[in-house]
Amino acid sequence: MERATxxxxxxxxxxxKEELTRSADGKGVIAEAQARALSLHHQADVLREVGRWxxxxxDYKKAIRLNPEFSWSFHSLGDCYRKLGDWSEAVVAYxxxxxLNPEFVWSHYSMGEAFEQLDQLxxxxxxxxxxxxxxxxxxxxxLRLAAxxxxxxxxxxxxSSERYLKLAQRENLGEDLDEEVYRQAIALDPANVDAYKKLxx
Numbered sequence: 001m002e003r004a005t006x007x008x009x010x011x012x013x014x015x016x017k018e019e020l021t022r023s024a025d026g027k028g029v030i031a032e033a034q035a036r037a038l039s040l041h042h043q044a045d046v047l048r049e050v051g052r053w054x055x056x057x058x059d060y061k062k063a064i065r066l067n068p069e070f071s072w073s074f075h076s077l078g079d080c081y082r083k084l085g086d087w088s089e090a091v092v093a094y095x096x097x098x099x100l101n102p103e104f105v106w107s108h109y110s111m112g113e114a115f116e117q118l119d120q121l122x123x124x125x126x127x128x129x130x131x132x133x134x135x136x137x138x139x140x141x142x143l144r145l146a147a148x149x150x151x152x153x154x155x156x157x158x159x160s161s162e163r164y165l166k167l168a169q170r171e172n173l174g175e176d177l178d179e180e181v182y183r184q185a186i187a188l189d190p191a192n193v194d195a196y197k198k199l200x201x
Contacts, residue, residue, distance in 0.1 A: 037067035044076065053080045071100035075107050082114060090114040105134040109141055112148065121152040160188075 044059035060077040063070070078093030094111035101107065112127030128145035135141055 033066045037063040037070060037073070040066065041070065041073050041076070044073075048076060048080055053084050056080050069100060071097045071104065071107075074100065075104065075110070078107070078110060078114070082110065085117075087114045087117040091118070103134055105131045105138065105141065108134065109144065112144060116148060116151070121148060121155055124148045125152055 040059045040063035044056045044063060047053075047056035047059060057077060057080045060073050060080065063073045064077070067073070074093050074097035078090045078097060081087070081090035081093060091111055091114045094107050094114065097104065097107040098111070108127045108131035112124045112131065115121070115124035115127055125145065125148045128141060128148050131141045132138070132145050
């Protein structure tokens, strides 16, 4: 019963969109392939709205094959992959959407979210930064950019800590380097007894 209702909803929506396309294109300006692509895109939108991600992905891909210049199909495809947790495919789709429509803020923003999930923090920062440049008044974009910058800084600090602590394990770094490395190691790990001993030499 539920499946039948979904099918009727999809069919009804598609029929309405096809009718709108025909009425808007009474002179046949839009090519048949583009009209079919638009119909598939709208059908995929309906499937996405009811949470049928795999079916929506299949229809967005069909739409893209017929009209690879329509950025919305790529953006929506990325949204579906994001819902399924397929972050790498989401990034690929958002990149294509951005190539076709570089000023659409939410493609950059969504790609930033996908990069965060992939732990590619600098790429996430770049995506959010571009989104903030496009829409400097969006508090949502600014919040995500600030959070990504913080995560990136924390990750960099952790890497820095690991490097200093690794250096502190070495012997004879040279007089100029010894003191700096041991002081940094102690600042990062005050319980590092070896660093205290080496600094006292």
